[in-house]
Amino acid sequence: MRLKPNDVSGMNYNILIVDDSKLARMVVTSALRRLRPDWTVTEATSGDEALAAVKNGGIQIALIDFNMPGMDGLALVAKLRQTDKAMPIAVVSANLQDEIIARARELNAAFVGKPLTDEALGAFLTGATLRLRNANHDN
C-alpha cells in the first residue's frame, strides 16, 4: 500500500457518518474525499442505523449529527460509549450551546461546528488518526 504524505497513520480507516439529512451527509463525504480520499465512508441516517453499523464491525471513527429525529446525536454517543470507550467520535452541529459541547466532552467526543469546514474536520481527523495509531502501539 502506498502512503499518502498527509496520512499520518499510513492506515485507511472506515469512517461512519450519521445524519438524517442527505445534504449534510453529502457535505461530509465531499470534505472526506478531499481530506482522506483513501478512506472508506459508511453512511447511516439514524441512531439505530448507526448502532447496527457499528455492531457489524469495521468502523474506526464516527461523525455524528446532533439534531436528528428519534435518538439525538448525544444519546447515540452515550450508547456507543457503553461498548467502546475509545473510538474517536465527533458530534457535528450548528448548535453551539454550552450544554451540548459540555455533554460531548463528558462522553469523550469532539465537537465540530456546522457549516463544516475542511480545517475543523481535518483537525479532528488528524487527532483521531493519532489516537488510533497510539492505541495500536499499546496493543
Next chain:
Amino acid sequence: MTIESADGLTEVEEDALAEIANLGVSRAANSLRQMLGEQVFLAVPKVQIVDRQTASALVGRGSHSSKLVAVQQSFDGPFAGKALLIFPEAQSLELVRTIVGEQHSLEDVIDLEQEALAETGNIILNACLATIANLLRRPMHMSLPAVIRGSGETLFGGPGAKDNLVLFLYIDFRTKARDIQGFIALLMDLPSITALKTIVTDYIRNVELGTDQAAR
C-alpha cells in the same frame, strides 16, 4: 427532519432546505441560550408548501393559547420573505424579565417589553438569516424588527389568503427550567420559492463537485 406534502419540491430540495434551516435555527438557539442563561431544546425542522391558512393553523396548534406575540423581520435579496420568532403572549413578560434580569420590577419590565422583544427577535432572527445567507453565499437585506400580537391568522393571513401558497419552514423550541416555548418560522411566497430552488440546486451541485470549500 420531517417533510410533509411539500408539492413542487424534489426530495433532495426538501432535504436541503430543512438542513439549511436547521443550521440557521441552531445558531439562533445559541444566541437565545446566551440571553436566557439556560439550554434551549430544538425540535427537528419541518418544511412544507402550504396555504397561509394552514400555516396559521400549524402555528396555533403547538401553543397553549391562540394569543401569540411575534417579532417579525422581512428579508429581501435573491429570494424574499418573513422570519418570525413566535411565543404565546402569556409568556412574553416572563421572557423579557428573564432577558433583562430578575432585579427589574414588573413595571419596568412592562415598559421595556416592546423594545426588549424587538431586540431579542432582532438578534435571534439575524443569527438565523445570516447563517443561511452565508451558507448560500447570497447577501440578504433584513428589515428592522416589528412586534405583532394576535392569532396565527394575524401573523400569516386568514381564510382570504387560502390560495396563497407559501414555503413554510418552522422549528419548535423550548426551555426546561422556565418552560418557555415558541418557534422560529420562515415564510416565503411562490416567486421566492422558484428563486430559492435554483440557489439550493446550485448549492447542492457545488457540494457534489466538492467546490463548496474551494471558494470559501
